[in-house]
Amino acid sequence: MSAAAVPRLRVNWLGLALPAGLLLALELWLRLSNITTESLAPPSEVFVTLLENLANGRLPAATLKTLTGAFGGLLMGGIPGLLLGIAFALVPALDRAMEVTIEALRPIPSVALLPVALMVFGFGYGMEFAIVGKSCFFMMLILTRAAVRGVEPRLREVSRVLRLSKPAMVWKIILPAILPRLFVAFRLGASLALVVSVTIEIAVNPQGLGYEIMTAREALRPDLMLACFIWIGLVGLGLNAGLLLAQRKLFGRAALAGEGVK
Amino acid sequence: MKKSLAFALAGGLTALAMSPALAQKIRIGCTSSADCGTAMVAADNGIFEKMGLDVEMTRIALNSNIPPALLSNSLEIGGPTSSVFLQAADGGLDLVAVAGASYMHEASNEGTVAVIRDGVTIEKAADFAGKKVGVPGFGAYIHILFVRYLMENGVDPASVNLVETSFPSMPDVIRTGAVDAVLSGGPIVARILESKTGHLGPKFVSELGGDAPIIFYAATRDWATANPEAVQKFRAAIAEAAALIEADREVAIASVAKFTEQKPELVRATPPSKYKPEITADGLGWWLDLMKKQNLLQGSVDAANLLAP
Numbered sequence: 001m002s003a004a005a006v007p008r009l010r011v012n013w014l015g016l017a018l019p020a021g022l023l024l025a026l027e028l029w030l031r032l033s034n035i036t037t038e039s040l041a042p043p044s045e046v047f048v049t050l051l052e053n054l055a056n057g058r059l060p061a062a063t064l065k066t067l068t069g070a071f072g073g074l075l076m077g078g079i080p081g082l083l084l085g086i087a088f089a090l091v092p093a094l095d096r097a098m099e100v101t102i103e104a105l106r107p108i109p110s111v112a113l114l115p116v117a118l119m120v121f122g123f124g125y126g127m128e129f130a131i132v133g134k135s136c137f138f139m140m141l142i143l144t145r146a147a148v149r150g151v152e153p154r155l156r157e158v159s160r161v162l163r164l165s166k167p168a169m170v171w172k173i174i175l176p177a178i179l180p181r182l183f184v185a186f187r188l189g190a191s192l193a194l195v196v197s198v199t200i201e202i203a204v205n206p207q208g209l210g211y212e213i214m215t216a217r218e219a220l221r222p223d224l225m226l227a228c229f230i231w232i233g234l235v236g237l238g239l240n241a242g243l244l245l246a247q248r249k250l251f252g253r254a255a256l257a258g259e260g261v262k
Numbered sequence: 263m264k265k266s267l268a269f270a271l272a273g274g275l276t277a278l279a280m281s282p283a284l285a286q287k288i289r290i291g292c293t294s295s296a297d298c299g300t301a302m303v304a305a306d307n308g309i310f311e312k313m314g315l316d317v318e319m320t321r322i323a324l325n326s327n328i329p330p331a332l333l334s335n336s337l338e339i340g341g342p343t344s345s346v347f348l349q350a351a352d353g354g355l356d357l358v359a360v361a362g363a364s365y366m367h368e369a370s371n372e373g374t375v376a377v378i379r380d381g382v383t384i385e386k387a388a389d390f391a392g393k394k395v396g397v398p399g400f401g402a403y404i405h406i407l408f409v410r411y412l413m414e415n416g417v418d419p420a421s422v423n424l425v426e427t428s429f430p431s432m433p434d435v436i437r438t439g440a441v442d443a444v445l446s447g448g449p450i451v452a453r454i455l456e457s458k459t460g461h462l463g464p465k466f467v468s469e470l471g472g473d474a475p476i477i478f479y480a481a482t483r484d485w486a487t488a489n490p491e492a493v494q495k496f497r498a499a500i501a502e503a504a505a506l507i508e509a510d511r512e513v514a515i516a517s518v519a520k521f522t523e524q525k526p527e528l529v530r531a532t533p534p535s536k537y538k539p540e541i542t543a544d545g546l547g548w549w550l551d552l553m554k555k556q557n558l559l560q561g562s563v564d565a566a567n568l569l570a571p
Binding site for chain 2: 035037038039115118119120121122123124202203204206211214215216217218219220221222
């Protein structure tokens with residue numbers, strides 16, 4: 001979805017008809033069929049539980065922990081990934097030397113590292129920073145490398161004519177040129193970080209929204225579990241909308257250039 | 263910008279590095295079940311406080327996460343099942359049993375059953391052959407006792423198609439016909455029976471009986487050796503809580519409902535756990551023998567060496 005395609009927020013009433021109809025059907029089915037399940041709850045009950053847990057501060061507190069874990073990991077993994085991505089793109093020899101290592105480590109699923117992370121870091125943010133950081137590191141590295149390689153060659157020629165040093169070229173030419181694409185990478189990284197954070201919390205880490213899902217499931221509270229699902233969806237939606245807005249405000253028309261990276 | 267980022271990173275790393283130093287309190291980790299009821303009651307009724315212990319209870323999603331959490335100093339004391347503890351000890355993790363928590367007894371043995379999907383006939387061990395059976399965890403408490411039941415009745419465990427099925431999804435897999443039976447206990451059994459999609463099958467635990475520990479309190483050997491006074495106080499608190507529960511079950515129901523966030527009526531409907539504050543080498547030995555027979559342990563673990571002094 002390009003930024004220019006949604007100039008203002010419009011409610012698509014026709015598009016809402018199908019989900020609303022499905023919710024109504026689910027409500028009627030669960031209420032009328034007298035079914036026993038620990039996985040589903042009537043949508044109205046889920047909605048009330050969601051409001052209750054937002055009001056009593058439980059979900060906001062969990063959200064803060066999940067977002068801290070996600071963004072902490074994004075920064076700790078993303079910044080080194082960004083710096084290395086620039087270095088790899090500017091020094092092809094380095095890129096070639098590291099290729100095997102990077103390609104061997106990159107496919108290891110982050111979640112597979114959880115047992116090791118639990119032993120090393122224990123519960124808490126350390127584990128989340130490490131695992132989320134691993135995921136974001138490689139993503140930022142690869143997207144940054146691609147962005148730098150995509151910089152208009154004439155811009156580099158200009159820097160040579162101006163006899164700019166390498167650091168000056170990175171700071172004055174490369175970084176401004178790749179900034180919109182970097183922001184798209186950051187947006188993608190933020191979604192990835194949120195997904196990985198919640199997964200870690202469901203599997204191991206006793207904090208945040210994932211832990212709330214796990215607890216609700218074990219307490220046989222499908223209403224609370226589904227309320228957490230919906231809330232995570234809303235948080236993700238809000239996060240993306242906020243970052244999209246920031247992207248447009250920060251880069252204006254230049255933001256469009258970054259969309260090609262996706 | 264660079265500076266502030268550097269500060270943020272440095273601050274984060276310093277906080278991480280300092281976190282173990284802040285751990286003055288005793289963090290106890292248990293799964294969402296009534297087995298650690300004594301610790302829950304001791305925490306809720308000020309027994310730990312009275313003993314001078316600053317305790318924080320943490321819910322752990324998976325029991326098998328408890329040993330690594332103890333090793334990484336995320337928890338000082340945890341409530342692993344006997345099988346999880348012994349497998350961890352067999353794997354080389356230096357853990358010791360600190361105090362007893364829940365024990366197998368008549369009511370809990372009776373309450374751990376096979377629930378059979380309506381339309382399927384399973385009345386004895388031999389009927390399980392060729393059937394698809396949902397177990398809550400491989401190598402876990404219920405699985406080991408079910409394999410014992412099959413072996414004792416001359417049924418090859420490999421002839422039964424066992425699939426891992428979490429407790430909350432059991433009513434659904436029975437209703438949809440994804441499995442022929444589930445091995446379960448507590449409120450899940452009541453839920454399936456209420457929904458009239460399944461009926462009670464063999465009571466595979468009570469048929470052979472047993473009074474071994476289900477879950478007990480464990481710590482790393484290093485922590486237990488370095489904190490003998492805390493261990494003694496913890497044992498005294500657990501013993502007092504066990505006596506309190508013995509006198510009034512409602513105390514346990516309230517604390518278990520609070521810790522697990524299950525509704526009190528749900529906890530009340532579950533067969534009461536039997537709590538004993540002691541843990542002996544014999545109790546651990548019972549599991550060791552059973553697990554060795556099932557090839558679940560590789561090394562030679564000595565039960566007597568697994569108890570905290």
